[in-house]
Amino acid sequence: xxxxxxxxxxxxxxxxxxxxxxxxxxxxxxxxxxxxxxxxxxxxxxxxxxxxxxxxxxxxxxxxxxxxxxxxxxxxxxxxxxxxxxxxxxxxxxxxxxxxxxxxxxxxxxxxxxxxxxxxxxxxxxxxxxxxxxxxx
Amino acid sequence: xxxxxxxxxxxxxxxxxxxxxxxxxxxxxxxxxxxxxxxxxxxxxxxxxxxxxxxxxxxxxxxxxxxxxxxxxxxxxxxxxxxxxxxxxxxxxxxxxxxxxxxxxxxxxxxxxxxxxxxxxxxxxxxxxxxxxxxxxxxxxxxxxxxxxxxxxxxxxxxxxxxxxxxxxxxxxxxxxxxxxxxxxxxxxxxxxxxxxxxxxxxxxxxxxxxxxxxxxxxxxxxxxxxxxxxxxxxxxxxxxxxxxxxxxxxxxxxxxxxxxxxxxxxxxxxxxxxxxxxxxxxxxxxxxxxxxxxxxxxxxxxxxxxxxxxxxxxxxxxxxxxxxxxxxxxxxxxxxxxxxxxxxxxxxxxxxxxxxxxxxxxxxxxxxxxxxxxxxxxxxxxxxxxxxxxxxxxxxxxxxxxxxxxxxxxxxxxxxxxxxxxxxxxxxxxxxxxxxxxxxxxxxxxxxxxxxxxxxxxxxxxxxxxxxxxxxxxxxxxxxxxxxxxxxxxxxxxxxxxxxxxxxxxxxxxxxxxxxxxxxxxxxxxxxxxxxxxxxxxxxxxxxxxxxxxxxxxxxxxxxxxxxxxxxxxxxxxxxxxxxxxxxxxxxxxxxxxxxxxxxxxxxxxxxxxxxxxxxxxxxxxxxxxxxxxxxxxxxxxxxxxxxxxxxxxxxxxxxxxxxxxxxxxxxxxxxxxxxxxxxxxxxxxxxxxxxxxxxxxxxxxxxxxxxxxxxxxxxxxxxxxxxxxxxxxxxxxxxxxxxxxxxxxxxxxxxxxxxxxxxxxxxxxxxxx
Numbered sequence: 001x002x003x004x005x006x007x008x009x010x011x012x013x014x015x016x017x018x019x020x021x022x023x024x025x026x027x028x029x030x031x032x033x034x035x036x037x038x039x040x041x042x043x044x045x046x047x048x049x050x051x052x053x054x055x056x057x058x059x060x061x062x063x064x065x066x067x068x069x070x071x072x073x074x075x076x077x078x079x080x081x082x083x084x085x086x087x088x089x090x091x092x093x094x095x096x097x098x099x100x101x102x103x104x105x106x107x108x109x110x111x112x113x114x115x116x117x118x119x120x121x122x123x124x125x126x127x128x129x130x131x132x133x134x135x136x137x
Numbered sequence: 138x139x140x141x142x143x144x145x146x147x148x149x150x151x152x153x154x155x156x157x158x159x160x161x162x163x164x165x166x167x168x169x170x171x172x173x174x175x176x177x178x179x180x181x182x183x184x185x186x187x188x189x190x191x192x193x194x195x196x197x198x199x200x201x202x203x204x205x206x207x208x209x210x211x212x213x214x215x216x217x218x219x220x221x222x223x224x225x226x227x228x229x230x231x232x233x234x235x236x237x238x239x240x241x242x243x244x245x246x247x248x249x250x251x252x253x254x255x256x257x258x259x260x261x262x263x264x265x266x267x268x269x270x271x272x273x274x275x276x277x278x279x280x281x282x283x284x285x286x287x288x289x290x291x292x293x294x295x296x297x298x299x300x301x302x303x304x305x306x307x308x309x310x311x312x313x314x315x316x317x318x319x320x321x322x323x324x325x326x327x328x329x330x331x332x333x334x335x336x337x338x339x340x341x342x343x344x345x346x347x348x349x350x351x352x353x354x355x356x357x358x359x360x361x362x363x364x365x366x367x368x369x370x371x372x373x374x375x376x377x378x379x380x381x382x383x384x385x386x387x388x389x390x391x392x393x394x395x396x397x398x399x400x401x402x403x404x405x406x407x408x409x410x411x412x413x414x415x416x417x418x419x420x421x422x423x424x425x426x427x428x429x430x431x432x433x434x435x436x437x438x439x440x441x442x443x444x445x446x447x448x449x450x451x452x453x454x455x456x457x458x459x460x461x462x463x464x465x466x467x468x469x470x471x472x473x474x475x476x477x478x479x480x481x482x483x484x485x486x487x488x489x490x491x492x493x494x495x496x497x498x499x500x501x502x503x504x505x506x507x508x509x510x511x512x513x514x515x516x517x518x519x520x521x522x523x524x525x526x527x528x529x530x531x532x533x534x535x536x537x538x539x540x541x542x543x544x545x546x547x548x549x550x551x552x553x554x555x556x557x558x559x560x561x562x563x564x565x566x567x568x569x570x571x572x573x574x575x576x577x578x579x580x581x582x583x584x585x586x587x588x589x590x591x592x593x594x595x596x597x598x599x600x601x602x603x604x605x606x607x608x609x610x611x612x613x614x615x616x617x618x619x620x621x622x623x624x625x626x627x628x629x630x631x632x633x634x635x636x637x638x639x640x641x642x643x644x645x646x647x648x649x650x651x652x653x654x655x656x657x658x659x660x661x662x663x664x665x666x667x668x669x670x671x672x673x674x675x676x677x678x679x680x681x682x683x684x685x686x687x688x689x690x691x692x693x694x695x696x697x698x699x700x701x702x703x704x705x706x707x708x709x710x711x712x713x714x715x716x717x718x719x720x721x722x723x724x725x726x727x728x729x730x731x732x733x734x735x736x737x738x739x740x741x742x743x744x745x746x747x748x749x750x751x752x753x754x755x756x757x758x759x760x761x762x763x764x765x766x767x768x769x770x771x772x773x774x775x776x777x778x779x780x781x782x783x784x785x786x787x788x789x790x791x792x793x794x795x796x797x798x799x800x801x802x803x804x805x806x807x808x809x810x811x812x813x814x815x816x817x818x819x820x821x822x823x824x825x826x827x828x829x830x831x832x833x834x835x836x837x838x839x840x841x842x843x844x845x846x847x848x849x850x851x852x853x854x855x856x857x858x859x860x861x862x863x864x865x866x867x868x869x870x871x872x873x874x875x876x877x878x879x880x881x882x883x884x885x886x887x888x889x890x891x892x893x894x895x896x897x898x899x900x901x902x903x904x905x906x907x908x
Contacts, residue, residue: 029864032784034872040792047799070888077881092881094874096863110863112874115881119873122884126891127796133898135803 002052010052014061017045025120035116039073039123047131055132066132069125077118080111138196138210144177145260152252156245167235167586170248174255175228181220188217189615195265195329205326211265214615218464219262219393221612226385226475227255229590233479234377236586237486241375247287251381254280258386262393267316267326270394271309274358277387278305284382285374297370300679304357304367312354312394318347328397335401348402351394352411359391359445362419366675369426369438376482379434380590384441384474389467392448396463399620403455412453413542417549419446424556429663433481433491433568436560437474440517443553444470450546451535457624458538462531464616465629468608469528469598473513476594480510483587484568487580493564498573502580505588507569509595516598518561518649519554519642524602526642527629529554533638551645558649563656605629710826714833721836740780747773760808764801768794785868 021041028034050058059065084093096110151173158166184194193213200206212220234251238244257276264270279302286298320326322341323334331338338344355361360368371383382388395412402408423443430436444466451463483506484499485491500507512523519529536547601608609629617624652659699705736744750773753766771794778787815823854875858867862874872880 028866028869030866032788032866032868034785034866034869036872037785037788037792040789040796044792044795047796051799051803070891074885074888077884081877081881092877094862094877112862112864112870112877115877116869116873119880119884122888126884126887129891130894131796131800131803133895134800136898 006052010049014045014049017041017048021045021120021124025116028116029113035119036123039120039125040127042120042124043127043131046128050132050135055135059132062128066125066129069121070129071125073118073121073123073125075118076121077115080114080118083111138194138212140180141194141210141212141263142196144180145256145263148173148177148252148256148259152249152256155248155252159245159248164235167231167248170252171228171231171235174224174231177259178221178224178228181217181224184212184217185611185615188212188214189611191615191618193329193619195327197265197327205266205320205324206268207266207327208269209265209327210263210269211328212263213619214612214617215393215396215619216262218468218612218616219389220259222389222468222471223255223259223262223386226381226471229475229593230377230381230479232586233380233482233590234375236584237377237482238375243287247284247375250280250283250287251378254284254382254387258390261390265328267319267328267331271313271316274312274354274390275306275309277382277390278302278309278358281305281371281382281387284378285371287375287378288373291373294373296680297367297373300676301367301371303683304364304679308354308357308364311350315347315350315354318343318350322347331398331401338401339405344402344405345407348405348407348411351398351402355391355394356415356449357391358394359388359449360419360442361391361415361446361449362422363675365419365423365442366679368442369435370676372432372434372438376434376478376485379437380475380478380482384437384478385471388441388445389448389471392445392452392463392467395449395452396620399452399455399460400622403452409453409455412449412455413546414453416446416448416450416453417546419443420450420553421446421549424553427560428556428659431493431664433484433493433564434478436493436564437477437481440557440560441470441474443557444474447532447550447553450550451532454535454539454546456535456538457621458531459535460621461613461617461624462528462535464613464620465524465531466528468601468613469516469525472594472598472601473516473523473525476509476513476591476598477517479587479591479594480506480513483583483591486587487583488575488577489580490576492576493568495576496574497567498569498571499580500569501573503583503588505592506583509588509591510569511565512595512599513591514561514565516595516602518558518646520558520646522602523598524605525598526602527605530638530642533641537638547641551641551648554645555648555652558646559652559656562649562653566653707826710830714829717833717837718829721833721840724840740777743773743776743780747777760805764798764805768798771797783868785866 021038024033024041025035025038026033028038046058046062049061062069081092083095084091087093087095089095094110094112098109151170155166155170158169162169193211195209195211197207197209200208231248231251234244234247238247241247254277257273257280261270261273261277264273282298282302285301286295288294316326319331319338322338322343323331325331325334338347341347357364368383368388372379374383420443423439423441423446427436427439427443430439448463448467448470451459451466481491483503484496487503488496488499490496516523516525519525532550533547536550539546606629613629614624747770750766750769754763754770757763757766772791775787775791775794778784778790854867854871858870859865862870864870864874
């Protein structure tokens with residue numbers, strides 16, 4: 001199963017899938033994409049890497065434990081619900097701010113995006129957790 | 138009213154601080170806690186004049202007004218009366234416990250629990266909304282459970298605690314159902330508004346079920362027959378708990394609720410019959426069982442049951458005089474029974490036994506306590522000049538005033554009181570007077586902290602008996618008026634002229650004295666009779682039912698939870714499709730009229746791909762090929778989504794399909810070689826199930842095309858995705874903004890599933906490495 005070609009491909013493809021997943025996540029708000037799909041794509045990159053090498057190597061590449069991804073994801077998702085409470089709106093109301101950044105133009109940031117980021121990390125973490133564990137079997 | 142709310146909060150904070158205080162505060166700590174309770178008593182007493190003038194206070198914080206659910210407090214004569222009882226008794230019990238609980242290692246926990254109970258009970262009687270009341274009602278059940286099981290190393294204590302909890306909580310749940318129905322009928326659960334809608338509720342067709350459900354709660358809490366047996370069991374609790382929860386306050390919660398709802402639901406024949414019969418039976422049974430007990434606390438427990446029966450009976454008779462009698466008797470009983478339970482604890486502590494056959498003549502070692510006990514027992518016997526006498530006279534009067542069944546009730550009442558007189562005299566002459574008897578070492582004089590509570594209560598019994606008018610004006614009439622506003626004022630006096638009531642009282646006392654003189658003989662026969670002839674024990678029967686129920690559920694669980702995934706899947710598939718088919722058959726004619734548009738050629742190709750892949754998956758004899766063709770079914774469906782413009786769904790589906798394929802590929806190495814495990818019959822069965830599910834899905838899709846759903850739902854998303862949620866990808870906007878709470882729930886479930894997978898795999902590896 002261990003072949004140099006797949007290993008090289010996995011090493012080269014990992015950053016590409018990660019960037020692609022971020023792109024899909026970012027454009028999700030207006031075009032097809034989003035946190036769920038992005039999370040699955042990010043997971044796919046690492047799973048391919050784990051298939052090419054092994055899970056221990058992939059986890060090293062991931063730097064944090066997959067469980068931490070889940071923890072971070074759920075926490076971000078939950079934190080994104082809080083600003084609405086401080087603003088005095090019903091729970092989970094989307095709160096938006098508009099930033100004007102020179103050169104880039106107007107940037108709209110809102111809690112739904114933060115929530116989507118939470119979904120991204122959670123889905124990424126879950127997929128990686130399940131597959132790594134099954135692969136270790 | 139905000140002041141009362143603040144006091145409740147202070148009490149709760151005190152409860153949480155008490156373990157620390159008890160650990161660090163030493164001797165003075167229980168006194169300080171008693172002061173907090175006594176402060177509440179004094180503060181509430183300040184309202185007495187205001188309430189006596191006919192006012193009431195209401196305080197509401199809206200919670201879920203659509204469901205009639207509010208946090209409300211309501212103070213009128215009745216709740217003030219009970220609140221004073223709770224805080225006053227609380228102060229005395231806390232001081233008493235300070236000394237009584239000294240040898241217990243877990244005493245800090247005890248103080249926390251008893252203060253938590255005091256908070257719950259006070260909040261219960263001050264509740265202005267039935268749901269608020271219900272919440273604190275359950276909290277009292279829980280704290281009672283923890284206090285009865287305080288000596289948790291004793292199996293009897295644990296068993297008694299569980300029994301008390303199960304019975305009171307089961308009743309509480311029934312009561313909650315009753316409250317919900319009451320809210321539906323009256324449109325409110327605020328007590329001050331319910332009081333005005335009595336006629337509406339009494340004439341409603343659902344009156345009887347509501348009444349029965351609420352009575353289930355009141356009767357279980359107040360230990361009415363046939364739920365009475367948990368109360369003697371609860372005597373496993375330390376004595377201060379028995380004095381406080383199981384005689385003076387918590388068991389009166391049911392009585393409080395009946396008094397509260399008497400103007401709302403009372404006065405009907407159903408109310409009268411159920412309450413009168415239950416009360417009378419409980420009253421006599423309690424008296425009868427009390428007579429043949431040898432444990433001092435058990436005697437007191439059964440007489441408490443009898444007294445609670447009397448109270449329910451009085452509320453059931455439901456006349457002006459019986460309501461008066463109920464309120465006064467409630468005070469009488471709380472005073473003497475609280476004192477007697479504390480004395481039982483005191484005797485237990487200084488003599489080391491509560492067995493009435495082994496101890497006697499205690500006036501020689503504890504004169505003050507013995508005097509307090511004798512006064513309280515005289516009040517229990519209903520002898521002048523104690524307040525108990527006034528209570529008993531009123532009860533007789535109430536029964537006299539009843540036309541038809543009054544005589545029967547009078548006989549029952551006289552019988553019970555004869556027993557009470559006999560028990561009181563027996564306790565006075567054997568336990569407190571007469572020759573000194575003790576099982577172990579010579580008893581020591583009890584500490585001041587132990588004596589102060591019973592002495593005060595006995596003193597009040599005596600003073601109230603001598604000067605009843607003042608109490609009546611100040612406290613009792615407002616309480617009575619909140620149950621029955623038509624009663625003007627009550628006049629209480631020890632001497633109310635020579636009449637038939639007094640004559641019956643004479644007969645009662647005379648019979649009581651005779652029964653007392655025969656005490657040993659009768660008691661012996663009764664004990665024999667109870668042990669040999671009546672072998673039926675309610676507590677045992679309850680345990681049997683409980684065990685039977687557990688056995689049944691175990692059998693049921695092992696039947697349903699087979700542990701085989703294929704059976705779970707079969708159950709789910711069959712149930713879903715059968716239920717859905719049942720619904721579809723009735724609307725089938727509409728479905729037949731569906732018109733199909735001509736499919737495009739590429740649609741046809743995709744369809745062919747899906748169907749042929751599915752066929753391959755079923756019939757192929759290689760596992761790898763089967764998995765791959767299942768994957769191509771998934772990709773085919775993804776293509777269909779693309780064709781119809783659902784790009785997001787298509788991407789997600791294809792990614793998920795890929796990951797599942799990878800998962801299968803990883804697992805496939807660990808599976809045994811492909812062999813045929815299933816017989817022909819089971820494959821036919823699986824095929825039939827698959828056909829059933831497939832046909833149901835087809836029917837569902839056809840039906841879905843016909844349904845004219847409210848188009849505004851999808852239109853709403855299309856129109857508002859950009860202006861409201863600043864996004865033009867509607868699918869994503871729905872996921873992360875409009876229905877974000879659902880998404881949060883979903884990812885949480887996913888996380889739990891992932892943890893489950895990890896746990897299962899790790900468990901298997903561990904087992905594998907062990908063998």
